[in-house]
Amino acid sequence: MDSGKIKSESELAIKGMGGEVCDWLPVYDITTMRSCEDVVSRALIMNAMINIAFDAPVELIADYIKDNQLTDHLSCAEREILAQSQETLSQQDKINLHWYLESLWALLWVMGKIDKLEVPYPIPDDMVEYCPKLHENEGPEKFTDTDSIRSYEEVYSMRDLYYRAMWCCREFQLRNTPHKHFNMSLIMERRRALTWCLDNASDWDNIPQDT
Template sequence: MNMEELKNKNTQYLSSIGIDVPEDLPQIESLNEVEPRTAQDIAGRLSALAYVIGLGFGARGEDLLEQLNKYNLMPYVSGYERELLSQDIIGEQDKIDMSWLAECAQALAWCIGLVDLDHFKHCDDDLAQKIPFKSNPEEFIQESQLRPIAEIQEQSDLLYRLHWYVRNCGLTGQECELSEEVISERRRAIDWAYGVEKDWDAVPMDT
């Protein structure tokens, strides 16, 4: 399936469930324009997020850093997150941002076949139980397997169009059953996995 066909497929699917997006929205990057992550990259990042998310729920950065270093997960922590982990006190907005990383975790877990993705729902209640925590993640990382890249590509395209939709709803005052935070965080994770941008903190969120 070429990128125009993928765009049309997702546009028609969204229309069938009552979500109308412009047909002239751009195509996303094709496979020859990106560098997709390996299953090990994704599983490592997911394992690190299990700790980083704690910043959003009152955990001390010092304690989280100890665990991340113990299990050799620091290479999977973003620059922004490293800064927050090293601070004694973090701001309320940063805490909120870190708590929303749970939706990134849901998307990354989907990429390696651990969960389903329903963008009308928040992350699974039992998501944390599927990720190593305070235990060695080495086997989890090494044995993880990636979904077919075509599925990740399709999800990247779908989330781009959903992100446009939820932002447009906010701008026009339309009622929207989707959460912009859920959509944007999952888009960030999927686009990172698809290889749109190497730096997690720099994944473009334009619509």
């Protein structure tokens, strides 16, 4: 894998979107990618927890996660949320879970459920069709039928693009000149998911987002 070439391709793509690049922004080290099972389990958890942001009973989501043997894959923050109720959840908790939509969209790409993960575009209205619908009592099969995930190089290349896009977005923010193709929250959440996939030693609650 040629990380220098990947860097150049990412920079070219960002310039093509009207963005700016930083020549000295380094490349990522090579890490050990997570397994297909790990990625599918995280996607199932996130898909379930998103429902809490839309007022689903917390205990119902906790039961779904337990029934599908996903408890061991929960993060510390997720365990704390599942120990609460809709009445005790903070507004920030719900906001954080709502942003899971963008992270999950990135995982759908990693699992090969979608073909593109384009920086300028938010999730589409039909995202729900790709995911198990808990409110319709659908099982986990839309995710568990995944036999393999994208290669390390594919995910590394996409994460590199989002890494450099984040630097670009921060530059626009510092100058108070927002750009329609660079949404910080969207970029952060997708980069978070991609980085987690690429490093099996990472902690979902504390994914580095430095540039």
